[in-house]
Amino acid sequence: MEDSSRIRKETVHGQPQRTEQILQRSQQLQQPTQYLMLFSIGPVQEFIAQARKTRDLWFGSYVLSEISKKAARELSEVHKAKMIFPYLDQNMTKVELDYLRVANKVQAIVTTDNPRQVALDVKRAVTFKWLDYANKAKKRLGDSIIGPMWERQVKDLIEFFAVWSVLEGKYEDVLKQTEQLMAARKTLRDYRPNEPANRFGDAKSSLDGGRESVLKTGKYASYAGFGIKPKEELDAISLVKRLSRFIGHEREFKSVCDVAFRQFEDEVRKPKNLKMKDKVDSFYRDIREDLKEYLDVSKLAGGKADTYDSRMFYPNRIEEAITELMTEQQASTLLIEKWPEKMTQSITRKLDILYNEIKRRPTSYYALIVGDGDHMGNCLRGMSTVEEHQKFTEQLSRFASQVDSIVTQRYAGQMIYSGGDDVMALLPLHHCLDAAGEIQQEFIHIMKQAVPEGTSLPTFSVGIAIVHMMEPLEESLQLARSIEALAKVRRDSLAIYFQKRSGSEEMKVSLPFGDQPVETINKMKSLYESGYISSGFAYALRQLHAEYMNLQAHKTVLQEGLGELLLQEVRRLIIRKKPAHISTDNMVGEVLPIFAGLQELGEKSHSDSLALLHRLAEQCVIAITLEKVGGTDGTQHTDSAS
Template sequence: MQNSNQEFKQSESLLKKQKTLILFTIGPVQEFIAQARRTRDLWFGSYILSELAKAGAKQFEESEGKLIYPVIVNNNWDQVSAPNKILGVVDTDNPRDFVRNVRRTITDKWMETAQAAQDKMKSFINVGMWERQINELIEFNAAWTTLEHWENKPAEDGKEEETPYSRALQHVEELLAARKTLRDFRPNNPGRVFGEVKSSLDGGRESVWSKGRPEDPKLAKLGIKAFETLDAISVVKRMAFEIYPQKEKFYSVCETAFHPYQAYINKYKGVQQKVDHYLQAIANCLGMTSKDQLMRKDGEYDARLFYARRIEDFLEEQGGLKAPEVEEKKNEITTQLESLYQSGNKPFRMKQPSPYYAFLVADGDRMGDHLRRIKDEDSHRRFSEGLSQFAIAASGIMKEHKGVLVYGGGDDVMGYLPLHQCLDAVQKLRQSFARNMQEYTFSDSDTAFTLSAGIAIVHMLEPLEEVRQLAHAAEKKAKITRDTLAIHFHKRGGGDLMRVVLPFLNNPADQMKKIQRWMIGDKLFSAKFAYELRELYRTYESFTAPSQWLYESDPSKLADLLWHEIERLAVKKKPDKVPKEKIAAWITELKEVFLLSSSVEPLHQLKHMAEQFILAIHLEKEGVIYEEETASISS
C-alpha cells in the first residue's frame, strides 16, 4: 500500500504544471518565398508565412503562453511581419498537446487561405491534385524544455557565468536543430497520368490545371500568362489581391525602376506636355475618351507604357482583346513610344527611363553573439522589442523611399527600391537598427549593434530567383567586414558584374552625392579619372609584401604616396575647360571626404574610392542622380 501511494505521488508530480520554454518554426521558408516569377509571388510568399506565424503566436498567447520572441509592440499585430521562429514560455503539464494546438491553428489559417483561392479557381483546376499539394505544404517543428530542470542542474565546469535561462535557451535551440535534420517522409501520391505537366515555377510539383492552360481572360487579369502551368501553391500566390483585396497595392519592379523617370517628368513642364500628348494617342488607340483613364489611382503614370517590352503585359491585363488585336495595338503604341523618345534635338532629346532597380537584403551583425549575452527572460524580451521596433521603422523607411518591403521581421530586411533612393534608404536602415537595438536591449551590452546589407542592381526582366541570389551574394560579401554595404551591379546582356564594397562608417550615400556633384554639376572629372583610380589601386596592390617597405617603418607613408598619385591623376585627367586652381581646391575637398589614414589599410580605402567613382558613372548613365540638399545638380 505504501509503494502504491509513492507511485501515485510520483505520477501526480509528473502532471504538475511547469514553466516550459517552447520554440517552434514554420516553413518551408526558402522554397515558399523563392519560387516567384512576379513580384506579387515574392511578396505574398513572404506575407502568408508571416500571417501563419502571427496565427501561431496569437494562439500561443491565447493559450496563456507568454511570447519572448517576437514581442508585438502595443499589441499591434498589423504593424510588423512576424518571423518564422516563435519563442515563448507557458505553464503547462502537457507541452505536446499545447504545441499541437498551435500547429492546428497555423494549419487552419493556411487551409483557409488556400480555400479562398480554390473557390475562385475551381472551374480551372484538378481538385484532387490541388488538395494534395495544399495539404503537404506546411512544415512545423517544435522543441521544448522545462526551466525548472535547468534551475536545479548545476552549471558545467568553465560555464559558471551561464544562467539557467541561457542554458535552457541553448538546449532548446539544439533540440530544434536536431529535429530539423530529420525529414518527414510522406507516402508518394503521383499525378493521375505518368508524365503529367510540371509546374513552370516549381518543377517538384505538377500543374493543377485540369486541361492544360485554360484560355480565359479572367486569368490574364490575375497576371497568369498563357504559357504558365502552375501548381497549387503558385496559384495561391498569384491570387494574392483576390484573397486579400484590402491590402494596399505595392509597386512592381517595373514601377520601382520607373520612379526616377516619374520625378523627371514632374520636374519639367515641357517633358510633361510631351508625355501627355503620347498618353492621349494611346487613349485614342484603345478607344478611351481621355488619357486620364490610363493613369493609376495614385495619380502617377502606368510605368509599363514607357517600356516597349512591357506594353504587351499592359494590354493583356486590360482584357477584352484577342491575340491578333493585342499584337496590333502593341505595335501601334510602340511606334508612338519611339516617337516620344526621339522628340527634341540633341542635347535636349527626351530621356528614356532606366530599366534597373535595386534589390536589398540586410540583417544584423553578430546576432548570435548578442543573443548569447542574454541571461534572463526579461532581457530577452527587451531584445525582441528592439527588433520589433526596428521592423516597424524599416517598413516606414522603405515607404518613404518609394520602396517595397517584401519581408521585415527580426533583424532581417528584404525589399526593392528605385536606384535614386536606395543608398539613402539603406543608410537610414543601418542607423535605425543601431538606435533601436541599443535602446531596447539588455543594459550590460557594450558591443555596438551594426547592420550589413547587400544590394543587387538588376534589370527588371531578370528572373526574381536569380535577383535574390545576387542580393544574397552581395550581403555575404558585406558580412566579411560587417557594418558594410556591398553593391553588385549586374548589366543585362553581358558585361562585367561590378562589385563595390562600401563601409557604412564612410556614409556612402553622402559620398555618392558629392561624387555626382563633382562629376555632373561642377564637371571636375571624367570617366577616365575614375578608371585610372582603379588602375592605380591594381598597380600598387600587385607589389609584393608592401608592408615590408612601407608599413613597418611608417604606416602613413603609403597613404601620403597614394595621395600624391591621386593629385597627379586629377591634374592629368582634368577636363580641358577646368582651370588648375579649381582642381587644386577640389583635391582639398576630396581629401576631406576620402581620408586615407594609416588606421585602415590605405590601399583598401583607395579601392573603395575608385569603386564608388565608377559606380557613380554607371548610375549617371542610367539617368540616376543623387541630389545633395545643399547643392544643385543639373538633370
C-alpha cells in the same frame, strides 16, 4: 525535456529501485508547469523565392509572416502564454496587429500540463490559416484547375517544428538547451505517404520544378486576367501567390517596373522640366484614348488618375498590361484577333517618338536590398532574463515598422519583408544608397535601446544588387543574398553589385559603414553630375591601385610615406583628367578631400592605404554607373548601353 516515453524506458530497463521516484516525477509532470516553447515554421527561403512577379515574392513572405503571427496569437490568446518572440502587446490596435511582421520563429513561456497538446493546437491553427488562403484562391479559379493535384500540393506545404523545455534554473541556460533541441529536431524530417495523382506526362511548374502544374490546357482566356502568361505552367502554391490581389489583398503594390520607373517619373515632375512633363502627359492621354474602346482604362495605374502606369513606358511590358486589363469575355475574342500585339506595336511607335523628343528614357534597372543584423545570436544568448528578451524583441518589432516607413514613404520603394532583423526591399536607383544608409542607422539607434548594458551592440550589414527588371526574380534574389553574404564577411558593411544585362564587366565591392560609403558615393555622384570627375578618372583610379599592388608584390615600392605618395598620385590624376572649363585649384579643392584618408592610413599601414584606394576607386565607378544607368545626367541611355 522529459516525457512519458522516457519514464517508461527507465522503468522497463532494469531500475526497479527507482520506480517509485519515477512515478512521483510522472505525477509532477501532470501538474501545470512552466515551459519554454520554441516553434519554427516553414518552408522559408525557397517558398519566398519562387516568384515571377514582385507581388508573388511579397505575398510569399507575407503569408509566412501571417502564419507565424497566427501561431503567436494561438499561444497568447488561447493558451495565455507569455510571448517572447514576436512581441505582442495586449494594447495593440487591430491596425498595429495587421501591420505587424513576424519571422518564422515563435517563442513563448507556456504554463500547461500538456505541452504536446499545445504544440498540436498551434500546428492546427497554422495549417488552417494556410488552407484559408489556398481555399480562397481555389474558389476564385473554379473548374480551371486540376482539383486532386491542387489538394495534394496544398496539404504538403507547411513545415512545422516544436520543442520545449521545463523552465527551471537560469533562463539563459534553458534557452540554450531549447535552441539545441530545435537544431536536433530539424535534422529529422516528416515523411508522409504519397497520395495518388497523375505523375506521368504532367507539365512541371514554371516556378517550382518539384511540383506539377495544376492548370488545365486550353483555358488561357480564363487565366489572362490573373496575370498568368500564355504557356506559363503553375503549381498550386505559386497560384495562391499569384492570386493574392483577388483573395482579399488588393492593397497598392509596386512592381519592379513601377520601382525602376520612379526615377524617370521624379525627373519628369521637377518644376524645371515642365515641357518634358507636357510631352509625357500628351503621350499618356493618347494611349488611354486608344485603349478605352476595348478596356476599362480606369484600372491603369491602379485607378489613380494623376499617376502614370509604368508598364506603358516599357515596350516589353505593354502587352502584359493590356492583357491583364481584359475580362475573360474580351480575352476569348481579342486574343484570337491578336489585338494586344497590334496595340503594343502602335504604342511602341508613339513611345519611340516621345523618347526622341525629350532625349530621355526610363531606366530598366532597380535595386534589390537585403539586410540582416550581425551577431544577433550572441546577443540573444546573452539575455539573462525573460524581461530582457521581451524588451529586445519589442525593439525589433519597432525596427521592422520603421524600416517599412523608410522604404515606402521616404524613398518610394516597395517593402517585401521586414521581420525581426531581416529586411528585403525594392528601391529606385536614385534612392537605394540613402535608404540603405538610413536603415543601418535606424538599426544601430534602436539596438542602443534594446541591448542591456554591458552587452556588445549588434551591427547591420546590407547587400544591394542592381538588377534588370527582365531578370527572373528568383535569380535576382539569389544574387542579392550572395551580395549580403559578402557584406557579412567583414560585418557592419555595405556590399554593392552591378553588371549590365549586356554582359559587360561586373562591379562588386564591400564597404565598411565606418568609412561613410553612402556619403562618399553621393559626393562622387554630385561631382560627376557637375562635371568634376568622369568615367576616365574612375577607371584611372582602378589602374593606379593595380599598378601599386603589382609594385608591392615585387617589393619595388618604399613602404614609408606610401599614403602620402598615393595622395599625390591621385592629385596628379585629378589635374590630368580635369575639364578645360574648371580651374586646377577649384578641381583639386573639390575632389581631393575625398581621398585625404589615404595619407592618414598610410602613416599607420601601407596595406590599409592601398585597400582604401581600392574601395574609393570602386565607389567612384559605382557612383558614375548609378548616374549613367539612371539616366539622370540628362542624356539618353538605352538598356544595352546604360
